[in-house]
Amino acid sequence: MRKFKAFIALDCKSNSENIKIVKKLSSLVFGFKVGYSAYYNKHSNKLISEIKKRKSHLFLDLKLHDIPNTVGSAITSLSKINPDYLTVHISGGKNMLDQSLATIKKHKLKTNLLGVTLLTSLDNKDSKLIFSEKKTSLLVKKMASIAANSKINGLICSGQDLNDLKKYKKLIKVTPGVKLYRRKDDQKRVTFVDEALLNGADYVVIGRELINSKDPVKLLEKYYEENKNKNLWSN
Numbered sequence: 001m002r003k004f005k006a007f008i009a010l011d012c013k014s015n016s017e018n019i020k021i022v023k024k025l026s027s028l029v030f031g032f033k034v035g036y037s038a039y040y041n042k043h044s045n046k047l048i049s050e051i052k053k054r055k056s057h058l059f060l061d062l063k064l065h066d067i068p069n070t071v072g073s074a075i076t077s078l079s080k081i082n083p084d085y086l087t088v089h090i091s092g093g094k095n096m097l098d099q100s101l102a103t104i105k106k107h108k109l110k111t112n113l114l115g116v117t118l119l120t121s122l123d124n125k126d127s128k129l130i131f132s133e134k135k136t137s138l139l140v141k142k143m144a145s146i147a148a149n150s151k152i153n154g155l156i157c158s159g160q161d162l163n164d165l166k167k168y169k170k171l172i173k174v175t176p177g178v179k180l181y182r183r184k185d186d187q188k189r190v191t192f193v194d195e196a197l198l199n200g201a202d203y204v205v206i207g208r209e210l211i212n213s214k215d216p217v218k219l220l221e222k223y224y225e226e227n228k229n230k231n232l233w234s235n
């Protein structure tokens, strides 16, 4: 089985469960996403070492957002970890993005900087209220153009936004909020993993559907058997 173009979100209840997931899945997936709960756990260093030991890709999802100098200092503090991917909010502004890139360069880090376009929890009302932009889709395009101008490496974007972002060919696109399988009770519009990866996402992020499944390895192997001819796997 080739590696799935996916980051597995390590959102288990405990650090030891997260480590178990890494051990089980590192040979099957591109990498792992360490977000707030795993990173702020007092044993996060063990989890990060496990990911690195297995030569899997580490995506540190810290969604940094502060004045440029402070974000730069945060990245300096992360130098030892040297994550493969790190998130910042594009709404922090071009100066913040520039300073982040300059800090990565200064410390010769391998880190790819990914900009969060817009939290999917925000709707058109929030978009108007906070950013004076009537539609989230227009705001996402604006954020993507700021990201492209500042030459960060990529974007975090929803499956619904992938069509609008096709022109940004150089930007890596990572899409969370996707599902492998439809469930009977799926009411609202969801994007599926294969749709996202075939429509411009370079990687997807999958969390609960895998980490809460009884046998994540079996689930991934089943998915591979059903989809091995599609371009969802890296060589």
Ligand code: C5P
Pocket (backbone or CB within 6 Å): 009, 011, 035, 120, 121, 176, 177, 178, 205, 206, 207, 208, 209
């Ligand atoms: O929903 P699921 O458990 O697959 O989410 C996995 C990860 O993707 C979570 O860590 C969450 O932060 C992120 N996510 C997101 N936007 C969404 C849904 C999930 O950023 N709409």
